[in-house]
Amino acid sequence: MSTPFEFSPKTRVAYGTGRYLQIGNDVKGLSGEGKAVLVTDPGVVAVGLADLVLKALEEGGVETRLFSNVQSDPSAASIDEAAEVIREFGASCVIGLGGGSAMDVAKMASLVAGGEQPAMHYALMANPFPFKKIKTIMLPTTSGTGAEVTSTVVFSTLEKRKVWGWDTNMAPELAILEPEFTKALPGFLTAATTLDALVHAIEACTGKRTNPFIEALSLQSVQLIAENFEKALATPDDLEARGNLALAATLAGLAIEQGGTGIAHCMGHALGTVGYIHHGRAVAIALHAAYAWNAEEAVRIHAKIAKAMGVDAGNLTEKELALAGANEYSRLVKVSGLKLSLYDDGLTKENLTPFVHTMQSEENAPMLNNNCRSASVEDLQRFARNILELQPLEA
Numbered sequence: 001m002s003t004p005f006e007f008s009p010k011t012r013v014a015y016g017t018g019r020y021l022q023i024g025n026d027v028k029g030l031s032g033e034g035k036a037v038l039v040t041d042p043g044v045v046a047v048g049l050a051d052l053v054l055k056a057l058e059e060g061g062v063e064t065r066l067f068s069n070v071q072s073d074p075s076a077a078s079i080d081e082a083a084e085v086i087r088e089f090g091a092s093c094v095i096g097l098g099g100g101s102a103m104d105v106a107k108m109a110s111l112v113a114g115g116e117q118p119a120m121h122y123a124l125m126a127n128p129f130p131f132k133k134i135k136t137i138m139l140p141t142t143s144g145t146g147a148e149v150t151s152t153v154v155f156s157t158l159e160k161r162k163v164w165g166w167d168t169n170m171a172p173e174l175a176i177l178e179p180e181f182t183k184a185l186p187g188f189l190t191a192a193t194t195l196d197a198l199v200h201a202i203e204a205c206t207g208k209r210t211n212p213f214i215e216a217l218s219l220q221s222v223q224l225i226a227e228n229f230e231k232a233l234a235t236p237d238d239l240e241a242r243g244n245l246a247l248a249a250t251l252a253g254l255a256i257e258q259g260g261t262g263i264a265h266c267m268g269h270a271l272g273t274v275g276y277i278h279h280g281r282a283v284a285i286a287l288h289a290a291y292a293w294n295a296e297e298a299v300r301i302h303a304k305i306a307k308a309m310g311v312d313a314g315n316l317t318e319k320e321l322a323l324a325g326a327n328e329y330s331r332l333v334k335v336s337g338l339k340l341s342l343y344d345d346g347l348t349k350e351n352l353t354p355f356v357h358t359m360q361s362e363e364n365a366p367m368l369n370n371n372c373r374s375a376s377v378e379d380l381q382r383f384a385r386n387i388l389e390l391q392p393l394e395a
Contacts, residue, residue, distance in 0.1 A: 010171035024060010031092035039106035082109035100145030104153035132169040143245035144193025146253015148175035179243035191336035192280030204255035224248035262371035270358035297373035
């Protein structure tokens with residue numbers, strides 16, 4: 001490896017059943033004070049996880065406010081609302097409890113709260129964020145986004161356009177991986193979020209910014225998912241499988257923090273903008289369309305990914321092994337139960353032009369440009385056509 005690179009993880013990771021019970025000490029140890037805002041969503045509140053964390057904070061001597069107005073694909077308005085709660089309460093720490101949406105709101109609101117401008121002021125790095133004064137702790141309840149260890153957030157504008165925010169200080173100080181917190185996740189979300197993590201791992205180590213550290217994190221993530229995904233789907237309360245998927249998601253998050261994502265996230269984000277498709281399902285569909293095409297170009301790393309997914313190399317050539325990985329990925333998507341067809345979501349070939357246009361937009365360019373294989377407009381049109389023309393019975 002002759003290309004210079006740097007690798008600098010920014011987030012401390014704590015793993016273990018019951019680890020969340022120490023969160024009061026974590027807040028005071030990180031911030032030196034005892035006031036925190038817990039950012040979560042209504043679903044997490046409904047299953048009682050927010051109450052568990054609030055009780056642990058209270059027993060740890062931390063005064064806490066709850067903010068739960070977070071929806072899937074969170075809006076800039078939700079971030080601004082959370083930031084105002086943080087300001088008014090004078091919190092020294094913000095805790096994100098939930099999936100990527102809740103954690104992204106927590107991360108960005110903690111920075112927005114330090115200034116006077118609204119969230120949209122910082123979209124797509126149009127302006128620098130205020131200096132980070134408020135510490136952040138993340139408690140993921142899904143095994144997918146890796147948002148607990150990344151410096152990037154994704155949110156929607158008033159026009160429902162998916163954009164992103166980034167800052168070198170946005171990464172949380174601490175991520176707590178609590179396997180028990182993922183057991184209540186419904187089957188659809190277990191499938192969608194785990195496939196999101198798998199796509200993260202694959203795109204990080206195949207992308208143009210990869211290096212040996214990213215590759216190691218990614219391949220370990222892929223292996224953990226391959227070994228535990230079907231177990232978690234079949235037996236949702238299998239704590240060992242759930243814990244391994246939580247580790248896989250965080251490993252993949254560490255990988256994309258340094259290596260970024262690729263064409264599947266470019267197309268997936270575009271599907272989120274054009275058709276409001278759930279993020280995990282959207283990127284899973286997108287990589288299903290592009291996997292073999294990528295593997296033809298980046299053979300060596302895709303062969304390694306295939307081995308990590310458990311494909312028997314046998315007498316296969318390296319290229320045959322790489323392409324066999326595409327088949328194994330497709331099998332995992334099928335096993336997940338996620339629909340590949342978008343017909344029932346209201347998307348058809350009539351949406352091809354806006355879909356392709358959104359792939360090429362400013363907010364999706366970094367993902368497209370980081371992909372292991374350069375895509376022409378004709379390539380994007382072909383992928384879009386294949387995705388949009390897939391009928392329900394073929395899904």
